[in-house]
Amino acid sequence: MNIYDLTIHELKEKIAAGELTPAEIKKAYADRINEVEDRVKSYVTVTDELAEQDLAEYENKKEALLAGIPIAVKDNMSTDGIKTSCGSKMLENYNPPYNATVVEKLNAAGAVIMGKTNMDEFAMGSSTENSAFFDTHNPWNLNHAPGGSSGGSAAAVAAGECAAALGSDTGGSIRQPASYCGVVGLKPTYGMVSRYGLVAFASSLDQIGPITKDVEDSAILMNVIAGHDPKDSTSIAGQKEDYTKYLKEDVSGMKIGIPEEYFNLEFDEEVKASVLAAVEKLKEAGAEVETVHMTDASYALAAYYVIAPAEASSNLARYDGVRYGLRSEQAADVSEMFTNTRHEGFGDEVKRRIMIGTYALSSGYYDAYYLKAQKVRTLIKDDFDRIFNDFDLIITPTAPSTAIELGSKSDPLEMYHTDIFTVPINIAGVPAMSVPCGFDSSEMPIGLQLIGPHFGEGKIIQAAYTLEKLLNINEKRAEL
Amino acid sequence: MTTKYETVIGLEVHVQLNTESKIFCGCSTEFGKEPNENTCPVCLGLPGTLPVLNKKVVDYAIMAGLALNCDIAEYSKFDRKNYFYPDLPKAYQISQFDLPVAENGEIEIETEAGIFNIGVTRVHLEEDAGKLIHEGSIDKSKGSLVDYNRTGVPLIEIVSEPDMRTPAQAKAYLTELKMIMEYLDISDCNMEEGSLRCDANVSLRPVGQEEFGIKAELKNMNSFSAVEKGLEYEVKRQQGLLDEGKKVVQETRTWDESLNKTISMRGKEEAHDYRYFPEPDLVPLEIDAAWKEEMRKEIPELPREKYKRFIFELGLPEYDAGVLTGDKDLSVFFEEVLSDYDDPKNLSNWMMGEFLRLLNENSHSPFESGVSPINLAKMLKMIDQDIISGKIAKEVFEKMYNSGKDPETIVEEEGLKQISDQDELDNIVDAIIEDNPEAVEDVENGKERAIGFLVGQVMKETRGKANPGLVNQMLRDKLMN
Structure with a gap:
């Protein structure tokens, strides 16, 4: 196996055994970036200088969890002095003067930061085609999208351009690209990972999580990034767990619900068959699998496309050209400067959502849209809580299909529909992970979604780890 | 309409x-x-x-x-x-x-x-x-x-x-x-x-x-x-x-x-x-x-309550109560003096009069002047105990205001102590009687007001230091019996 194919835990073992040095590892990944980046285009910025600095720190951080491990960070997480563009022209020249809490934690853990990954502009999109800069290509088939919005992070992991990456997930933006790229993506419980420094899209839904080559790496990365942060009032107080203790091949007695309403939706038959086959394996391994009934996922999608744009319309209002980022040169007065800056700086999808959100919050429409959506949100959350009274986990597909072809979906509504299985999870605030469960007839990876109750990351990791061992497909890498 | x-x-x-x-x-x-x-x-x-x-x-x-x-x-x-x-x-x-x-x-x-x-x-x-x-x-x-x-x-x-x-x-x-x-x-x-x-x-x-x-x-x-x-x-x-x-x-x-x-x-x-x-x-x-x-415990007596208490419990006129409670520091100062001095009306007169006049002239807030609450209480007690006259007190007060010294020191240094010793005053009173025969005659004819004139002459002679009550009594004793 190539060095760039190794997982975090394999790299750690080799460093510990003296078989590899962090400098060799860093060089292997940097070489890999040089070799494939012009085809994959995962990175907005390759931070080679920063990686060298991190590497120089290695001796002081030897004992830390990610000492010498090459990690990529999505370009919506603030990095001190390093461009944080959010995939937008608006922030193409913006260098934050501070680090996001997760970046601080990566630094403290000794990670070597390889770069900032491409994404849909302000995390709005499901294919990374909404990046203002360029498309990212799926390492399994370069004509296909890597998914989105954390498409750059998922592609970078799948292509061996980093050992693991951080993504952010507002409606599926970690899990769906993980599914498309055949890697593991975890969206933690809302509040589990600090959002301080994550450029906000929809504050009540956004959550940072790991994108990794396997489940064990996901647990290791969670050990680094989870935990209370006094700088984020919505982060959960209390002792954090050691997620690696859930790395056990054991699902006996675990109760798993299969929501009929989700499986009855019209979606790719190969995906359905693959997910159900994986469920069967878990059953054989001792899990108790039962069909459950849940609220139609389309209500969650409807609520999501009111709440997320509403919050986004407010969160993105600060990009007005006054303080940082793009400022239009074409303006006679301040009001025109605002308008022209936003006209020139934002792409179509971002504008669309700002307009939807502004409308939904407008006086006279608030009750009919925003308030109604919040009520739906409560019902969906209750619906999940109800199931989790009796079940440990819920399993669905991560996405209705394998990776779509680049340029194949021009209708925004059709694109929104690719989030049907992932959006309800953010609405409910519960954790969920996408794990590879097979390949379709075109050799594109299929993802299975494991959903847990609030703080149920441990159960998810345990079931996913077991499944990974049962399926034994995770050594397979995209050929580039 | x-x-x-x-x-x-x-x-x-x-x-x-x-x-x-x-x-x-x-x-x-x-x-x-x-x-x-x-x-x-x-x-x-x-x-x-x-x-x-x-x-x-x-x-x-x-x-x-x-x-x-x-x-x-x-x-x-x-x-x-x-x-x-x-x-x-x-x-x-x-x-x-x-x-x-x-x-x-x-x-x-x-x-x-x-x-x-x-x-x-x-x-x-x-x-x-x-x-x-x-x-x-x-x-x-x-x-x-x-x-x-x-x-x-x-x-x-x-x-x-x-x-x-x-x-x-x-x-x-x-x-x-x-x-x-x-x-x-x-x-x-x-x-x-x-x-x-x-x-x-x-x-x-x-x-x-x-x-x-x-x-x-x-x-x-x-x-x-x-x-x-x-x-x-x-x-x-x-x-x-x-x-x-x-x-x-x-x-x-x-x-x-x-x-x-x-x-x-x-x-x-x-x-x-x-x-x-x-x-x-x-x-x-x-x-x-x-x-x-x-938080409720952190709330002090509020201006309106204080205003009413100043009127109903301390017996101050509404106007005085309004002025004193209208500025927090002024009310605090007032009450600090009162903890050492028990005539609120007299204190109020001093604060409303001399104190506010000097504060306004100097654009000071109450605690910025040289007068501390304790020194003001001391000075008022000195008046009450006939150690200084009210008139001299104004002079002392202004000196306190500007120097920050306590009233005893000022009275001592400037020799402003009131003369309440009858023997010490006897010669002066006799001299005034001798020098003002017309006024003396008026007094002897029952014109009470003329006593005031004679008291004034004694005060002038002593540069305000004579105890005016005592002088008054002495004149009566000498002229009206």
Whole structure:
């Protein structure tokens, strides 16, 4: 196996055994970036200088969890002095003067930061085609999208351009690209990972999580990034767990619900068959699998496309050209400067959502849209809580299909529909992970979604780890 | 027949809280720093930053709510008020919309027309915005500069019921609010520096009509007199329109101090839609009974209670009580003297007279002069014990004020002690009797007033140091028996 194919835990073992040095590892990944980046285009910025600095720190951080491990960070997480563009022209020249809490934690853990990954502009999109800069290509088939919005992070992991990456997930933006790229993506419980420094899209839904080559790496990365942060009032107080203790091949007695309403939706038959086959394996391994009934996922999608744009319309209002980022040169007065800056700086999808959100919050429409959506949100959350009274986990597909072809979906509504299985999870605030469960007839990876109750990351990791061992497909890498 | 109208006024008052740090970050709130010195990524609203609520700010808001006799919310939350302006870095202000910290209060005010209760609709928390700065005037400046030092300074907005019927009542209400905030020590309440700001809603309705008339919102009244003048102008303007059979337009108007009139800023159509919605970056605020009680203990006696106690328990005239409680420091000074001296009326006379005169002349606040409460108490006791005369005391007091010395030292150094020794006075009194035969004759003929003249002569001879009561008695003894 190539060095760039190794997982975090394999790299750690080799460093510990003296078989590899962090400098060799860093060089292997940097070489890999040089070799494939012009085809994959995962990175907005390759931070080679920063990686060298991190590497120089290695001796002081030897004992830390990610000492010498090459990690990529999505370009919506603030990095001190390093461009944080959010995939937008608006922030193409913006260098934050501070680090996001997760970046601080990566630094403290000794990670070597390889770069900032491409994404849909302000995390709005499901294919990374909404990046203002360029498309990212799926390492399994370069004509296909890597998914989105954390498409750059998922592609970078799948292509061996980093050992693991951080993504952010507002409606599926970690899990769906993980599914498309055949890697593991975890969206933690809302509040589990600090959002301080994550450029906000929809504050009540956004959550940072790991994108990794396997489940064990996901647990290791969670050990680094989870935990209370006094700088984020919505982060959960209390002792954090050691997620690696859930790395056990054991699902006996675990109760798993299969929501009929989700499986009855019209979606790719190969995906359905693959997910159900994986469920069967878990059953054989001792899990108790039962069909459950849940609220139609389309209500969650409807609520999501009111709440997320509403919050986004407010969160993105600060990009007005006054303080940082793009400022239009074409303006006679301040009001025109605002308008022209936003006209020139934002792409179509971002504008669309700002307009939807502004409308939904407008006086006279608030009750009919925003308030109604919040009520739906409560019902969906209750619906999940109800199931989790009796079940440990819920399993669905991560996405209705394998990776779509680049340029194949021009209708925004059709694109929104690719989030049907992932959006309800953010609405409910519960954790969920996408794990590879097979390949379709075109050799594109299929993802299975494991959903847990609030703080149920441990159960998810345990079931996913077991499944990974049962399926034994995770050594397979995209050929580039 | 002309219609008689009743004025209806409600006030929205913004009070800057004097916490050390800002409401959602650790930056200093100190006034007068270099532009943008008191800023950080959070109050600059940089992408990715999040607010963290300063507990002290909530403490102060609870105190304000309790002092205004409000119900304190057990469950309160923050909301975003969205609008674009260069001084607002996030393009929304974190404020409170439907669940403010405090609601349903009232305060008592007094004007020449009597005592009134004014309802307080709500007290809510919010963050202040920055300030635009222009070189020269706004018209001539090449551009606008922005200073975000003020961004995130905590504010409470106190909204009154439309309970005021005259500009004088509005001024009295604002004055009472200011005094309450000063007594709580939660704000500097300086209208000129902007730590106290007032907007007003004004409308007129025919006497007897219950429904409110169409209102104008009045802004930019930057002093107490501007509030009264602005409102008086606006009442007259609306009265004029109605008398001519015209309609008042619902609009926002600004008070122009130099023109002495209100000017239309924007109409109803241009009114903002702030698109309020719950702030997702903050958790709801829960205020339990223990917190509320802890804050209740922090509340001192408030100006209105003190005013009444000064009148009913200390027996001060209403005017004196009003002046002494109208300034927190003055009332504190007064009560500190009283802890060593037990004649409130006499003390009040001194404070209202000599003390205030000197404070005003020197533009000092009460604790800035050389007179400490304990020294004032000592001096008053010296008068009562006939150690110095009242007349000499004025001289001593002024010396205390300027030097900070205690009265004993001054009396000692200057030899100002009262002469109460009969033997010492005997020769002087005899000399005066001898030198003033006409006055003596008058006294002997029963003209009492002439005694006063003779006392005065003795006082003159002793440069005010003779004990006038004793001299009086001595003269009577010598001349009238």
